[in-house]
Structure formats: C-alpha cells, structure tokens
Amino acid sequence: MGDWVAASGKNLTHIFATHGHGDHWFTAGLMAERFGATVVASEGTIKEMHRNAAIRPQFWDKLFPGQIPDAPVTAVTVPGDRLTLEGHELHIVEVGHSDTDGTSVLHVPDLGLVVAGDVIYNGVHQYLAESADGGRDAWRKAVTVVEDLRPRHIVTGHKNKELDDDAARAIAETRAYLDAADELLARHDDPLGFFHAMLERFPERLNPGALWGGAVALYKEKAPAPGRSVGRR
Known part of the structure; x- marks a missing residue:
C-alpha cells in the first residue's frame, strides 16, 4: 500500500x-x-x-x-471533526454502533462520497459477533445516518472487488443482511444451522469465516448460563 x-x-x-x-x-x-x-x-x-x-x-x-x-x-x-483537502471539506460523522462500538464515517460532500468503513459492507459477509443485545438495531440506525448523507458512492471496509461502489445498492444490501440475520436467528437453534441458512441466502458473499465467527458468538450469547435450564411454555 x-x-x-x-x-x-x-x-x-x-x-x-x-x-x-x-x-x-x-x-x-x-x-x-x-x-x-x-x-x-x-x-x-x-x-x-x-x-x-x-x-x-x-x-x-x-x-x-x-x-x-x-x-x-x-x-x-481534529477540531470540529473537519478536515480540509485541496480546498474541500471532509466531515467526520460519528454514527455509533455498526459491527462494533464507536464507529464513524468520512463524508466528502463535494464528491457525493462516504468512506463508510464497516457501517456498509459490499459483497462480503458482515461481522455479527458484536451485534447481540440490540446491536443490529443500532447498526440499522448507523446505516440510516449514512443514507441521510445522500451519498452517490460508498467506500466500504470490506468489498468484493468485482462490485461497483454504488451507494444505494450497498446500503440496501447491508440492511437486507441484518434483516436476514434477525429472521434466521429466530428459526435456528444452533450456530451451524444459522451459518448454513445465511450461506444459502447469500451465496455470493465473500469471507464466510466472518459469518461463522459471528454465529458462534451470537449463539454463545443465547445459551443459558451453566446450571440453568430453559423452560418451554
């Protein structure tokens, strides 16, 4: 680099x-x-x-x-979360939780561009390991903050290089992935079942290792504490 x-x-x-x-x-x-x-x-x-x-x-x-x-x-x-590059302003925008806490993006208004890091993914499995306890809802709010900046182009932290940088598509696909995760977590009782269901839903996405790591972490969160039983009603 x-x-x-x-x-x-x-x-x-x-x-x-x-x-x-x-x-x-x-x-x-x-x-x-x-x-x-x-x-x-x-x-x-x-x-x-x-x-x-x-x-x-x-x-x-x-x-x-x-x-x-x-x-x-x-x-x-940096003061005011603002940088200047060749006479153009770049804005650091804090968005809260995405695939981790304390996330921000860089908005370049004159280019219609957002450097989104991991708020938006582009053709790659999203890292869900830190998305329990409302994390996916918080991530959706971060996506909305990016969308409200009205970007035309998105630079993502994880991307399939064969895809373009169209903002509308990447934003919609990131939301769809989070929605699918909610749906399939409710349907499956173990990480392997969830993992395979997500692979079936998103067969073209790269880096299934990130998905597996997230699955293991999420089902660990769902598991009852040692010595406790789960009742059914």
Whole structure:
C-alpha cells in the first residue's frame, strides 16, 4: 500500500480510521511514519482502538500470528471533526454502533462520497459477533445516518472487488443482511444451522469465516448460563 501511495505522486497528509477493529488501523502508524502523515479518528473510535490494542494478544495475534507490527494508538481527534483537502471539506460523522462500538464515517460532500468503513459492507459477509443485545438495531440506525448523507458512492471496509461502489445498492444490501440475520436467528437453534441458512441466502458473499465467527458468538450469547435450564411454555 505504501508503494502504491508513493507511485501515485500524492502527498499523504492524513490517515482516517473509521473504527477500532485492529484490521483497520494496526499498520496505520507505519504508513504515517513513512509519509509524515497524521492518523485521525473520532473520540469514540480512539477509545475502541485502545480496547483492541489491549485484547490483541488474545484475539488479533491469534488470527494473524507474527504478521502484525508494533501498533501503538497514535490517532488524534481534529477540531470540529473537519478536515480540509485541496480546498474541500471532509466531515467526520460519528454514527455509533455498526459491527462494533464507536464507529464513524468520512463524508466528502463535494464528491457525493462516504468512506463508510464497516457501517456498509459490499459483497462480503458482515461481522455479527458484536451485534447481540440490540446491536443490529443500532447498526440499522448507523446505516440510516449514512443514507441521510445522500451519498452517490460508498467506500466500504470490506468489498468484493468485482462490485461497483454504488451507494444505494450497498446500503440496501447491508440492511437486507441484518434483516436476514434477525429472521434466521429466530428459526435456528444452533450456530451451524444459522451459518448454513445465511450461506444459502447469500451465496455470493465473500469471507464466510466472518459469518461463522459471528454465529458462534451470537449463539454463545443465547445459551443459558451453566446450571440453568430453559423452560418451554
């Protein structure tokens, strides 16, 4: 990525983190150091970045053993959540919970563009592991915030590269996935049944591993506490 930026001839000044999941910012410091850039994020995102740094040994390093460099949290907020790029304003918009807490997006009004991170997915299975206890409803509200910005184009955090960046389509498909998750969670009693039902509903989406991780986490939340029985009425 660094070589791609250098080859573009552009002057990299800022790196924006949409949310705290480590796969979206762990190497931002290396890029910032190479180009003299500043990592920026919302206050809520920075809080989540610190949380992900703390759980790194138990989670991220197990997913990517030996692949993640030292990654201290260096992100800072910007006054008024506004950046200026070549005379154009870029707005950091906090949207709350998406596939994790403390999410924000970057709105570029003059381009009709939203850099949406994981609020909107594009042809990839959505990460549902943190969507219990009202999380999917909160995610829908975040989607609505993005939709109300009236973007024409969406840059998503996870995308099938064969698809375009049409905002209306990506927003509608993200909502449909959340609705299907609610429907199929109610129908199935175990994570495997839910997993296969979602694969059948969305056969073209990439990264089923994210779906499986979410299924396991959601059914763990649904399971009764040890020593307790579940009655039927």
